[in-house]
Amino acid sequence: MSTTMQPPAASPKHSNRLGYVTADYKGADSTLCAGCGHDAITSQIIKAFYEYGVEPYNVAKLSGIGCSSKTPAYFLSRSHGFNGVHGRMPALATGVLLANKQLVSIGVSGDGDTASIGMGQFVHLLRRNVPMIYIIENNGVYGLTKGQFSATADLGSKAKSGVANDLPPIDVCAMAIELGCNFVARSFAGDPKQMVSLLKAALGHRGTAMFDVISPCVTFNNHDGSTKSYKYAKDHEELLHEISFVPFFEQITVDYAEGETKDVELHDGSHIRLRKADKGYDPTSKAEAFNTLRQCQESNEFLTGLIYINEQKPDFLSLLNMTDDPLATLPQERTQPSENDLREIMADLM
Amino acid sequence: MNDFSIQVATVNGSGSQSSNTVLMRSIFQMGIPVSGKNLFPSNIAGLPTWFTIRANKDGWIARRKEIDFLIAMNAETAREDVMNLDPNRVVVYEETLKLNQYRKDLTFFPVPFAKLATEIISDSRLRKLLANMIYVGVVGELLEIDPAEMEVALTKQFKGKAKAVALNKTALEVGRKYAKENFDKTTVPYKTQRMNATKDKIIIDGNSAAALGCMFGGVTVATWYPITPSSSLCESLADYMKDYRIEKDGKASFAIVQAEDELAAIGMAIGAGWAGARSMTSTAGPGISLMQEFIGLAYYAEIPVVIFDITRVGPSTGLPTRTQQSDILSLVYCSHGDTKHIVLLPASVSECFSMAYQAFDLTERFQTPIFVMSDLDLGMNNWMSDPFEYPKIKFDRGKVLSAEDLKKLGSFKRYGDVDGDGIPYRTLPGTNHPAASYFTRGSGHNDRAVYSERPDDYKNNMDRLNKKYDTARQEVPQPEIDNAKGATAGLLAFGTTHFAIIESLDQLKREYNMPVSYYRLRAVPFTNDLIEFFEKHDRVYIVEQNRDGQMEMLVKLELPANLVGKIRSIRHYSGIPIDARFVTDELVAAEKGERQ
Numbered sequence: 001m002s003t004t005m006q007p008p009a010a011s012p013k014h015s016n017r018l019g020y021v022t023a024d025y026k027g028a029d030s031t032l033c034a035g036c037g038h039d040a041i042t043s044q045i046i047k048a049f050y051e052y053g054v055e056p057y058n059v060a061k062l063s064g065i066g067c068s069s070k071t072p073a074y075f076l077s078r079s080h081g082f083n084g085v086h087g088r089m090p091a092l093a094t095g096v097l098l099a100n101k102q103l104v105s106i107g108v109s110g111d112g113d114t115a116s117i118g119m120g121q122f123v124h125l126l127r128r129n130v131p132m133i134y135i136i137e138n139n140g141v142y143g144l145t146k147g148q149f150s151a152t153a154d155l156g157s158k159a160k161s162g163v164a165n166d167l168p169p170i171d172v173c174a175m176a177i178e179l180g181c182n183f184v185a186r187s188f189a190g191d192p193k194q195m196v197s198l199l200k201a202a203l204g205h206r207g208t209a210m211f212d213v214i215s216p217c218v219t220f221n222n223h224d225g226s227t228k229s230y231k232y233a234k235d236h237e238e239l240l241h242e243i244s245f246v247p248f249f250e251q252i253t254v255d256y257a258e259g260e261t262k263d264v265e266l267h268d269g270s271h272i273r274l275r276k277a278d279k280g281y282d283p284t285s286k287a288e289a290f291n292t293l294r295q296c297q298e299s300n301e302f303l304t305g306l307i308y309i310n311e312q313k314p315d316f317l318s319l320l321n322m323t324d325d326p327l328a329t330l331p332q333e334r335t336q337p338s339e340n341d342l343r344e345i346m347a348d349l350m
Numbered sequence: 351m352n353d354f355s356i357q358v359a360t361v362n363g364s365g366s367q368s369s370n371t372v373l374m375r376s377i378f379q380m381g382i383p384v385s386g387k388n389l390f391p392s393n394i395a396g397l398p399t400w401f402t403i404r405a406n407k408d409g410w411i412a413r414r415k416e417i418d419f420l421i422a423m424n425a426e427t428a429r430e431d432v433m434n435l436d437p438n439r440v441v442v443y444e445e446t447l448k449l450n451q452y453r454k455d456l457t458f459f460p461v462p463f464a465k466l467a468t469e470i471i472s473d474s475r476l477r478k479l480l481a482n483m484i485y486v487g488v489v490g491e492l493l494e495i496d497p498a499e500m501e502v503a504l505t506k507q508f509k510g511k512a513k514a515v516a517l518n519k520t521a522l523e524v525g526r527k528y529a530k531e532n533f534d535k536t537t538v539p540y541k542t543q544r545m546n547a548t549k550d551k552i553i554i555d556g557n558s559a560a561a562l563g564c565m566f567g568g569v570t571v572a573t574w575y576p577i578t579p580s581s582s583l584c585e586s587l588a589d590y591m592k593d594y595r596i597e598k599d600g601k602a603s604f605a606i607v608q609a610e611d612e613l614a615a616i617g618m619a620i621g622a623g624w625a626g627a628r629s630m631t632s633t634a635g636p637g638i639s640l641m642q643e644f645i646g647l648a649y650y651a652e653i654p655v656v657i658f659d660i661t662r663v664g665p666s667t668g669l670p671t672r673t674q675q676s677d678i679l680s681l682v683y684c685s686h687g688d689t690k691h692i693v694l695l696p697a698s699v700s701e702c703f704s705m706a707y708q709a710f711d712l713t714e715r716f717q718t719p720i721f722v723m724s725d726l727d728l729g730m731n732n733w734m735s736d737p738f739e740y741p742k743i744k745f746d747r748g749k750v751l752s753a754e755d756l757k758k759l760g761s762f763k764r765y766g767d768v769d770g771d772g773i774p775y776r777t778l779p780g781t782n783h784p785a786a787s788y789f790t791r792g793s794g795h796n797d798r799a800v801y802s803e804r805p806d807d808y809k810n811n812m813d814r815l816n817k818k819y820d821t822a823r824q825e826v827p828q829p830e831i832d833n834a835k836g837a838t839a840g841l842l843a844f845g846t847t848h849f850a851i852i853e854s855l856d857q858l859k860r861e862y863n864m865p866v867s868y869y870r871l872r873a874v875p876f877t878n879d880l881i882e883f884f885e886k887h888d889r890v891y892i893v894e895q896n897r898d899g900q901m902e903m904l905v906k907l908e909l910p911a912n913l914v915g916k917i918r919s920i921r922h923y924s925g926i927p928i929d930a931r932f933v934t935d936e937l938v939a940a941e942k943g944e945r946q
Contacts, residue, residue, distance in 0.1 A: 054736055057786065060625065060779045080779035082624060085643050091614040095621025096779065098571045098605040103780055122611040223624040323601045327570035328778060330624030332745045334603050335568035337594040338739040342566060346737035349552035
């Protein structure tokens with residue numbers, strides 16, 4: 001994500017480098033069920049945007065329909081929000097960024113919203129590499145319609161009613177990598193530290209940063225037999241690496257032993273620092289990302305961390321070669337050709 | 351003299367378009383009003399296609415049903431094409447088709463096209479193309495079209511391709527020479543003679559005209575998905591924008607995106623409109639069906655977006671390459687729930703241009719989707735027109751509050767009716783003020799854009815939207831009304847039926863001494879003078895190109911009960927453009943019935 005990076009200013013205590021306090025990044029009170037994983041994610045978004053120092057006025061937050069799609073109302077109340085139609089947030093987000101390429105865009109979607117009704121738009125958002133953070137709050141069920149399986153529910157996992165799911169899941173991370181998405185991460189709503197670091201790295205990425213977060217549904221999918229419950233996720237988590245984020249203005253220190261950590265430089269000059277958990281995982285290798293995902297699937301493990309990153313691919317807005325000023329703000333003089341131009345066109349048609 | 355129609359019957363994909371354009375343009379360049387219509391199949395190559403050129407000294411440019419001069423190049427339809435002609439008409443044909451065996455009451459001119467083309471070139475593909483230019487030569491000679499004008503038209507057609515110009519000139523000459531040596535042109539009852547009725551006129555199709563209107567209306571974002579007959583609108587827009595909207599540093603003051611489907615196309619356009627761009631999409635009926643959910647969102651959340659519907663024949667896939675005016679109801683009431691939309695109804699290429707740029711002002715002013723409903727006949731056929739006038743207007747960007755405005759105001763109600771016109775104020779994302787932000791949603795909201803299921807909030811909002819629609823009545827393009835002296839009957843129409851109707855009104859007066867008034871709708875919602883028009887006349891014939899009388903239904907809903915009985919209906923829905931004679935015949939028969 002692009003954002004205007006300013007050197008750190010002398011700011012009051014308990015404020016970020018832009019001088020904002022945490023409250024400036026909060027939203028309305030949540031109306032989700034108490035204990036909902038989505039609320040935990042909301043808290044991490046607030047923290048990450050505060051810590052990274054994003055200008056809150058400059059954010060457009062978008063969503064589709066569903067429990068997850070309610071959440072943009074609960075963070076960044078100083079930014080414009082848009083709760084669109086089911087599964088079609090990617091198109092709205094793309095349009096918003098076409099109109100104003102200077103906005104920082106964050107989309108929050110659910111597993112039904114993304115992997116079922118919105119699959120087409122999700123796929124094309126990734127294919128275009130629209131520069132935005134795309135979070136999937138993944139709980140394997142449809143909450144607002146009371147607990148039907150979604151397309152990410154694992155084969156054999158059980159609904160609250162005891163019915164077993166008889167279809168295989170769609171792995172949104174594997175699919176995203178396949179489609180050329182250059183920032184693919186997975187986390188767990190119950191792991192705030194990892195999430196905040198990943199979100200900050202997503203803010204520093206230019207292109208679609210896709211972030212799949214297992215977010216247990218406390219009402220419909222947090223029981224024995226569910227593979228998207230708090231207990232299951234905690235028991236089966238396979239950590240790729242420990243992550244920390246180094247903003248561009250902080251000096252990169254060499255306080256680690258060679259071979260144990262890896263720094264990935266983001267487009268804005270900041271770094272995501274990966275401390276290897278138990279193996280030398282390279283998130284810049286597509287093949288390794290695929291293989292690791294597959295191995296974890298086979299061993300019923302739930303992989304978290306930065307799964308794949310590539311900082312090279314051009315994003316959609318760069319490809320369009322638009323004016324530096326946002327299209328939405330261009331004055332008439334720049335968007336209406338002259339009378340002579342019309343005369344020339346007319347003469348050609350005579 | 352200067353009053354005839356030519357029909358070229360060929361096979362789709364045979365490359366006759368250039369030849370037909372050269373033929374039409376050379377008549378046009380002689381100062382004779384001319385119009386061309388392409389009747390083509392939904393197919394790439396191999397099926398029958400017909401191109402009709404109408405030359406008319408009085409300037410009538412609607413379709414004329416009767417064919418005077420047939421050029422029969424398609425073996426598959428040749429017999430039927432010949433059998434359909436009225437007596438005493440002329441047929442130019444490939445001599446091996448032996449068409450003269452079918453009718454004794456026609457004048458036949460057999461031409462060995464294939465043989466003549468072989469003499470010019472050996473390449474078999476080029477030979478086929480050149481055969482087409484040979485018939486242009488033959489027709490040129492028989493109709494006495496100025497050879498110099500034909501050369502000018504040909505050079506323009508193959509601009510910059512010296513080899514093609516040379517080859518085609520040869521073909522043209524071969525055709526002309528063959529006709530001169532073998533036919534007696536005095537037996538042809540049609541002739542061209544130089545006039546001065548096309549000076550400074552342009553020829554353009556409606557979709558290109560609309561594209562120009564969008565460009566001069568300051569469009570910045572266009573997102574679309576290919577569909578006949580609207581694709582050429584955004585394709586043409588992309589071409590023009592590349593020429594006129596790239597800034598000095600090489601950067602584009604626009605974004606044109608081909609979306610993955612219509613759902614995405616309208617979604618992107620709405621997202622861009624929300625964020626402050628002058629944004630648009632173009633589609634046809636099936637695309638509108640797919641866009642409905644999003645259009646309802648834009649209506650309820652009050653987001654500007656311009657939507658072109660270049661209509662074709664429905665329902666379903668319908669006849670993709672034929673024309674109809676059958677999307678009116680689905681546009682006016684597009685999407686579920688109580689919705690009502692503003693629809694602009696261009697009748698000519700110049701209105702495609704002007705209504706396109708007006709649509710951007712209207713959509714930003716009213717913060718609601720604006721439809722521009724054209725059709726295949728207007729959109730994809732070439733029309734003669736006066737050159738378009740430069741829109742000397744200041745863009746109306748609508749009620750947008752800046753950070754400075756908010757500093758003075760302190761706060762704002764996104765969905766409040768401050769000015770009593772039903773139109774609220776909005777802010778754009780990125781506005782640097784704590785009061786600027788609001789949440790946009792398709793679910794119930796109060797005047798501060800906060801989620802609400804309260805009955806009074808819902809009702810207030812819906813009533814305000816209605817008030818906004820009423821305000822729009824005075825700001826949409828107003829109707830054109832021509833009250834004929836002594837007329838007891840009126841005629842109401844919109845869109846492309848216009849040219850057939852003005853010709854029909856002339857026929858009614860000249861042939862039947864029957865003055866008929868004309869009310870041309872240019873937009874929905876209607877204005878109050880609609881009622882006055884009904885009050886002034888005993889009967890009003892609503893002419894439209896659909897089966898169910900969709901405009902008639904809308905008019906009925908607006909009229910007081912005592913006037914509804916005055917409605918009469920003339921409907922044309924074969925998929926072929928309506929012609930003046932059809933309107934005249936229907937109206938005369940109905941009027942006779944009224945008197946009995």
